[in-house]
Each structure stands twice: as structure tokens, then as C-alpha cells.
Amino acid sequence: MIRTCRPRVLVAMLFLLVHLTPARYPAQAQPASPTPAQPTQPAPTQPPPAQPTPPPAEQRRVIAVEVRGNRRVSADQIMAVVTRTRVGETLTEDLLREDIRAINNLGLFADVTARTMVEAEGVRVIFVVTENPVITEVVVEGATVVPVEDVQKTLNIPQGEVLNIVRLREGTRAVQKLYEDRGYVLARVADTAIVPLEGRPDEARLRLRIAEGTIEDIRFSGLRRTRLATAMRHVQETVKGRVFNLNALNRDLQRLFDTGLFDSVRARPEPGADPDSAVVVIEVAEARTAQIGGGVGYSTTEGILGFVEYRDRNWRGLGQTFAATIERSIQSGQQRTNYELSFTEPFLDSLRTSLTLSLFSRTSLEFEYDVNTGVLASRFELQRAGSAFTFSRPLDPLTTGAVRFRSELTDIVPLQLDPTCNPTPGPCPSPAPSILSDGRVVSVALSASRDARNDRLRPTRGDRTTLSAEFALTGLGSDFGFTKYAADYQRFFPAWRQSAFVARLFVGAASGNLPLQEQFVLGGPGTVRAFPVGWARADSIVVATLEYRFSLGTIIRALGDLQGILFVDAGSAPIQPTDPKVGYGFGVAINTPVGPIRVDLAFGPRGQQTWVSLGAPF
Structure with missing residues (x-):
């Protein structure tokens, strides 16, 4: 929330001085002073002085109403608002004041007075007006963030016409609202002045001074x-x-x-x-930005997993991020150790270019399935070791561009198809993947992401678009030469009570000598969740998802921190619109100090799949 306070302002206002002249009646005769008595004679008693008497009723009857002093404003326009002083009716000062006020309210006059002339038949009422000057030019001072033309149009004071004070008052309020609507809430009209033109007393220049704040x-x-x-x-x-x-x-x-x-x-x-x-x-x-943590978990690709992590998102108070993670996994009697070191400098230069460096060594258990029968075709270890550094820079308030350089050495180790097989009676089959592709990948990737969502953690409206292209070049030392393109679009539609529908479309395609570890993978928490990771691997992929995200607090108040998810996924790899893989399910997400944790339960032709992920799948 933001609280806005304004400086105390002194607003110069234009006041109209209204003179009210009392009705003039004929003077009443005063009795003559008695002749002083002679000193030798007693003074006679003096009678009380006579009181003036109002004119007869027939002399207070209005016989005519006139307007004088107007030059450009028609008498008809003035007389249209004179509704209290009427011919044939008795004149009173209260009624006269009301009509003077009504003429003033037209806003066209600098001065309004009323005169009365008593005649034999009654009273003639004359309204004397002094017109405001004709505005020849409107000058706006102090406008820098709003075009002067917009201010003049909003002020709505026509040139070549008599200045209307009422319209000027409304126009200044409209100008202030124009600024407020554009976010300039401290702006105000500081002064309005009428500057007469030399030698032309009936014409003037209107000056408007704006204090923008x-x-x-x-x-x-x-x-x-x-x-x-x-x-x-x-x-x-x-x-x-x-x-x-x-x-x-x-x-x-x-x-x-x-x-x-x-x-x-x-x-x-x-x-x-x-x-x-x-x-x-x-x-x-x-916030607490430095964390040391550890834990034990289970992953379908890595088995029983223990890890220790140190992460500081505000290293040395400079907003830099440093992280070190060590993982130890055990699956099918085999132990694997993974590590990753990363460092991010968010402000490399004045253009807010950021740099991220990472070193990693990861080993994961992967699967390959027969695309026709869905039967498990091979089990293998995928060992990756390498480094990457990424430069990113905001292109506008919503868009960020990035360039990533990556060097990664991959080793593929075939494993027994059945981990419970006893090799003593005979060899256990350990088929290699269909594309055995050990080697190094050296690539350059370009990407741009536009994020117009209303919230990064729990968005309910807006969209996000990400486009990327990666080029593996043998001239840089890569064992493989290929090109990969990907487009990811997400749209959020608000529903009732902070809930939202989320639609996503992901499309990817590649060309060249694409190794197994670089292929698009269908299955898992980021694609079609009803299928295991590695269900299909291909040079192209398409995935469409529709989710409904809502607060469980709308059902049970005590669960207000939990978010429920209903979803439907469909996709294929390679792209085959006639044979999509479809799944559906539900999930629960909760925000934690390390980010949102989400559990999804998916159902499909392969039965039930459960996924636990840190952060939303997309």
C-alpha cells in the first residue's frame, strides 16, 4: 500500500466583486424645525419627528427590467436567468439579490450591479454588467510531463470568446484530474491569471501555471x-x-x-x-536471505536423496547470489554424488546487465521407452559435467533478453533393464539407449522473455512469453552440431475469489545432429504429467495444458495458505496432432521460505504418477 500526502498549497482564486445598490426611493419631506421661542415666552412643547414612509405599493411594482453594459453577451442570455424580478410583480431586495447572484453564476462578468428608477407607474430595474475580457491566448506554464496541447484541450477555454469563470473553474479541476489519471498525483494548478493586453482593455491573455510536484x-x-x-x-x-x-x-x-x-x-x-x-x-x-539447509528425499530419477545446501541471495549486502549444493543419492545399490556452485551478479554495468556463473556435475537415472509399445527399452545413467555463464539484460520494463554460453561433457552408462536381476545364472540384459551419444556440447543460446503477469508467485491475470534458440557449433569444440528452437506461452484468466484459469502452449523443434541428452522429453512434471519422464524423446514436441488454480481457503478457511490445482495435459513428441498423449489430475501447492512446493497427482493410460516439485511446473 502507498499513502500519498500533498504539500499544503495556496491556490490563487479569482473573486468577482458584486456590488448591490439598494433600491432608490423618492425622498420623504421632513417637517420644518419649529421657530425658537422668545426668551420672555415659555417654550412650546415640540412634536416628535415624522418617520419616512415607504412609497406606495403601486410605486414598488416592476414596470420594466433592462440590461446595460453588455457588449458581446446577449441580453437574452442574461435575461434568461433573471427569474425573480418580473414585470408586474412587487420588487424586494431579496429577490433582486437572487437575480444578481444568478447573473454572476453565468461566469461571464467581472461585476454585476442593479439600479432602480422610480417612475409614476412603478419601478424600472436596470442590471448593469461589466463583461470579462475576451481571451485571445491560453498560456500554460510548468507542464513538462503532460503535453501542453492536452492541458489546453482539457482546460476547454475557447479563444476569441468572453472568459467564463465557471468554465475556468471546472477546467482547472479537469486538468488536475488529467494529471492524476496519469499517475501524477502531486500535480496541481498553482495559479490562474488574466493578463490584459496593452492598448486593448477588453482583451486579455489567460495564463495557467502548473506545479507538477x-x-x-x-x-x-x-x-x-x-x-x-x-x-x-x-x-x-x-x-x-x-x-x-x-x-x-x-x-x-x-x-x-x-x-x-x-x-x-x-x-x-x-x-x-x-x-x-x-x-x-x-x-x-x-527478508532472511542466507540459508543453510539439508534433507532427505526421494526422486524417481535419483532414488533416495540426501543434500546439503548453502544459499545467500544477498551476499555481502550487494544483492549477489551465491549457492553451493552437494547431493548424495542411492538407487539400486549405486551411489551418486552431485554438486553445483553458482554465483550471480545482478548489476554488471549501468544498463543492469547481470552475469550468472555455474559449475556442475550431475548424475541421474534415465529411462527410454519403446515409442510403439510403451515398454521400457533401456535404463541408463546420464552423467553431466560442465559450466555455463549467462548474460541477461532488461530490454524494457517487461522484457528481458539473455545470452548463454554452455560447455557440457556427457557420459551415458547403460544399466540392467531389471535392477533386481541376478547375473549369477546368466547375464542380465543391459541394452544401451537407441542413440548412444557420449560427448561434449558447446553451445550459444539466445532467449527473450516477456512477463506481463500481475504477480510472480500467484498470478491471476496477464501472460508470459519465452522464445529461445540454441546453436551447438563444432567450430567451438562441440562434438555435435545442431539447432534448437522453443516457444512457451502462458495466459492467466482471472476467475472468482482470486482463482484463475491458466492456459499454456509449448512448442519445440530441432535440426541437425541432436544427441539423446538434448532431445525434447515428453513426460514428467513439466509436460504431460500422467506419463513418466522419458516416455518419449524426439526432435520436436508440443504440449498444451489447462489448469484451474484456486485457494483452498474458499472451501476450508483454515487452508487459506494452500492452493488447489485441477489440470489437464496433452502433448506429443514428435509432433503428431492425430495421436496426443492426454492426462489429468489435481495438485496442492504451498509457499515456503525456499519457494512454493507443489505436489501433483496425475492419471492417464499409464496409471497414476506423483510429482513433487519446487516451484510451479511452469
């Missing part, structure tokens, strides 16, 4: 471990000296929150030293 300074509150320079790097649009914009500030706050360095982020503007400036105070609560 600039940012005097940006301050952080709540930083403990994170360095100020690190936090300021994510504040990209709210910049000192710029005009304050609420929408830009909210985007900057979202960027700060998306770093994962803070549990909460909010901001408030405070008055600056100048009445037309503000100080933006960003309040943060830092």
Missing part, C-alpha cells in the same frame, strides 16, 4: 544488511528531480519486492523543502 529526494527506511546503493539500483523510474508519478513508484516497489531481499515494501511521499516538491520515503523489512 518534483521529487526532491529518495530515502530508505529499514535497511539493515542491504546496502543503500544496492536497493537504489532497483528504483529505476522514481528518480530525484523527476516529476512524482504514483504508477512509476509502484513499479519500482514491485521490482524491489521481486528481488526476494525484502518481506515487505511500501512508500510514502513527504513534503519537501519546496512547496512543489516531495521526499519519497521507501520503508522495507528485510
Whole structure:
């Protein structure tokens, strides 16, 4: 939430001075003063002075109503609002005041007075008006973020006509709303002035001065471990000296929150030293970013798994990420050790280029199935060791481009088809994969991702698009030369009570000498979940998914932190629209300090498959 406060402002207003002249009646005769008595005679008693009497009723009857002083505004327009002073009716000052007020409310006059002339038949009422000047030009000062033409159009003061104060008042409010609608909530119309033209007293220039509300300074509150320079790097649009914009500030706050360095982020503007400036105070609560963890689990591809991990997402307070992971797995009596080291520098240069380095060694148990019968054709160990470094840079507020360089050495070790087979009576079959492709892959990958979702963890609207192309080049030392293309599109449709429908389409295709370890794989938590990993491997793939995600708290309030998922998957590898593999199921997800953990239960022709994953499958 953001609280907005405005500096106290002094708004210059144009007041119209209305003069009300009382009705003028004939003077009443005063009695003559008595002649002073002679000193030798007693003074006579003096009678009380006579009181003035109002004119007879027939002299207060209105016999005519006129308008004088108008030059461009028609008398008919003025008389149309004179509704209380009517010919044939008795004149009173209260009624006269109401009509003067009504003429003033037209907004066309700088001064309005009323005169009365008593005649033998009654009273003649004359409204005397002084017109506002004719506006020859509208000058807008101080407008930098909104085009002057837009301000003039919104102000709606025509040139070549008598200035209408009522329209001017409405126009200034409309201009302020124009700024607010565009996020400039501190902007205001600071002054309006009528500047007479020299030698032309009936014409004037209208000047409008706008105070847009600039940012005097940006301050952080709540930083403990994170360095100020690190936090300021994510504040990209709210910049000192710029005009304050609420929408830009909210985007900057979202960027700060998306770093994962803070549990909460909010901001408030405070008055600056100048009445037309503000100080933006960003309040943060830092998250725990350094973690040491371990555990024991089970994976269908790696068996019983134990791991120890150290991860710091704010290494040295610079927003850098350092992670080290060691895994030890045991499956079918065989032990495997995996490790990975990674480091990310999010701000390599002033253009916010990030660099990620990784070293890894992984061994996994893989399967290959007969594409016609679905029977297990081979079991093998896939050993990968190598390194990768990735450069990424934001192309616009929603789009990020990346370049990845990868060198990976792969070794494939065939295993017994039946791990329980006893080789003593005879050899146990250990068929190799259909494409035995040991060797090194050296590749360059280009990708672009546009994320327009309203939330990174639990989005309910928007979309995300990712396009990638990878080129393995023998000239760089690769044992294989191939090209891979992939497109991934996801769309989120809001439903009731924070629930959403999610549609996804993934398409991939490759050409050249594509080794087994680089083929597209159908099956598993990221494709068609009703089939095991490796159900199909091919040079092309298509997967379509529809999910309905909802809060379980809508069913049972105590389960408000859990998210339920209903899904349907369909896909094929290679692409065969006439023979898709289909599955359906349900899942549960919960947010944890290490990210969302999700469990999916899928059903299909191969029976039931259960998947546990960290983060959403897509």
C-alpha cells in the first residue's frame, strides 16, 4: 500500500466583486424645525419627528427590467436567468439579490450591479454588467510531463470568446484530474491569471501555471544488511528531480519486492523543502536471505536423496547470489554424488546487465521407452559435467533478453533393464539407449522473455512469453552440431475469489545432429504429467495444458495458505496432432521460505504418477 500526502498549497482564486445598490426611493419631506421661542415666552412643547414612509405599493411594482453594459453577451442570455424580478410583480431586495447572484453564476462578468428608477407607474430595474475580457491566448506554464496541447484541450477555454469563470473553474479541476489519471498525483494548478493586453482593455491573455510536484529526494527506511546503493539500483523510474508519478513508484516497489531481499515494501511521499516538491520515503523489512539447509528425499530419477545446501541471495549486502549444493543419492545399490556452485551478479554495468556463473556435475537415472509399445527399452545413467555463464539484460520494463554460453561433457552408462536381476545364472540384459551419444556440447543460446503477469508467485491475470534458440557449433569444440528452437506461452484468466484459469502452449523443434541428452522429453512434471519422464524423446514436441488454480481457503478457511490445482495435459513428441498423449489430475501447492512446493497427482493410460516439485511446473 502507498499513502500519498500533498504539500499544503495556496491556490490563487479569482473573486468577482458584486456590488448591490439598494433600491432608490423618492425622498420623504421632513417637517420644518419649529421657530425658537422668545426668551420672555415659555417654550412650546415640540412634536416628535415624522418617520419616512415607504412609497406606495403601486410605486414598488416592476414596470420594466433592462440590461446595460453588455457588449458581446446577449441580453437574452442574461435575461434568461433573471427569474425573480418580473414585470408586474412587487420588487424586494431579496429577490433582486437572487437575480444578481444568478447573473454572476453565468461566469461571464467581472461585476454585476442593479439600479432602480422610480417612475409614476412603478419601478424600472436596470442590471448593469461589466463583461470579462475576451481571451485571445491560453498560456500554460510548468507542464513538462503532460503535453501542453492536452492541458489546453482539457482546460476547454475557447479563444476569441468572453472568459467564463465557471468554465475556468471546472477546467482547472479537469486538468488536475488529467494529471492524476496519469499517475501524477502531486500535480496541481498553482495559479490562474488574466493578463490584459496593452492598448486593448477588453482583451486579455489567460495564463495557467502548473506545479507538477518534483521529487526532491529518495530515502530508505529499514535497511539493515542491504546496502543503500544496492536497493537504489532497483528504483529505476522514481528518480530525484523527476516529476512524482504514483504508477512509476509502484513499479519500482514491485521490482524491489521481486528481488526476494525484502518481506515487505511500501512508500510514502513527504513534503519537501519546496512547496512543489516531495521526499519519497521507501520503508522495507528485510527478508532472511542466507540459508543453510539439508534433507532427505526421494526422486524417481535419483532414488533416495540426501543434500546439503548453502544459499545467500544477498551476499555481502550487494544483492549477489551465491549457492553451493552437494547431493548424495542411492538407487539400486549405486551411489551418486552431485554438486553445483553458482554465483550471480545482478548489476554488471549501468544498463543492469547481470552475469550468472555455474559449475556442475550431475548424475541421474534415465529411462527410454519403446515409442510403439510403451515398454521400457533401456535404463541408463546420464552423467553431466560442465559450466555455463549467462548474460541477461532488461530490454524494457517487461522484457528481458539473455545470452548463454554452455560447455557440457556427457557420459551415458547403460544399466540392467531389471535392477533386481541376478547375473549369477546368466547375464542380465543391459541394452544401451537407441542413440548412444557420449560427448561434449558447446553451445550459444539466445532467449527473450516477456512477463506481463500481475504477480510472480500467484498470478491471476496477464501472460508470459519465452522464445529461445540454441546453436551447438563444432567450430567451438562441440562434438555435435545442431539447432534448437522453443516457444512457451502462458495466459492467466482471472476467475472468482482470486482463482484463475491458466492456459499454456509449448512448442519445440530441432535440426541437425541432436544427441539423446538434448532431445525434447515428453513426460514428467513439466509436460504431460500422467506419463513418466522419458516416455518419449524426439526432435520436436508440443504440449498444451489447462489448469484451474484456486485457494483452498474458499472451501476450508483454515487452508487459506494452500492452493488447489485441477489440470489437464496433452502433448506429443514428435509432433503428431492425430495421436496426443492426454492426462489429468489435481495438485496442492504451498509457499515456503525456499519457494512454493507443489505436489501433483496425475492419471492417464499409464496409471497414476506423483510429482513433487519446487516451484510451479511452469
